[in-house]
Amino acid sequence: MGQTEGMAMVRIPTAWRGLSGRQGEVRVPGATVGEVLEHLGRLHPELGARVLDERGAVRRYVNVFLNDEDIRFLAELATPVADADRLTLIPAMAGG
Numbered sequence: 001m002g003q004t005e006g007m008a009m010v011r012i013p014t015a016w017r018g019l020s021g022r023q024g025e026v027r028v029p030g031a032t033v034g035e036v037l038e039h040l041g042r043l044h045p046e047l048g049a050r051v052l053d054e055r056g057a058v059r060r061y062v063n064v065f066l067n068d069e070d071i072r073f074l075a076e077l078a079t080p081v082a083d084a085d086r087l088t089l090i091p092a093m094a095g096g
Helices: 014-020 033-043 045-051
Strands: 006-011 025-030 062-066 086-091
Touching: 006 033, 014 045, 014 086, 025 033, 033 045, 033 062, 033 086, 045 062
Parallel strands: 006 086
Antiparallel strands: 006 025, 062 086
């Protein structure tokens, strides 16, 4: 693959912290956003199922930010991750 693996800090939304052992942040290895999210899913399967669908795509009701950038405006799951990067998971809010 050619990329060195980074260690991203993944911020877990308050509503999902029960799925991450009550952790607000989890340090996860990966060279890309997709690898980090896949590894997060192996560490915390229920949380991973909330973030990625069965095809490995980010669920449409979840927004993922790398530092302050929405990954949809970067290279999505192929976006490279470096040490000290921060991924933030934000579930969309529904209601009216």
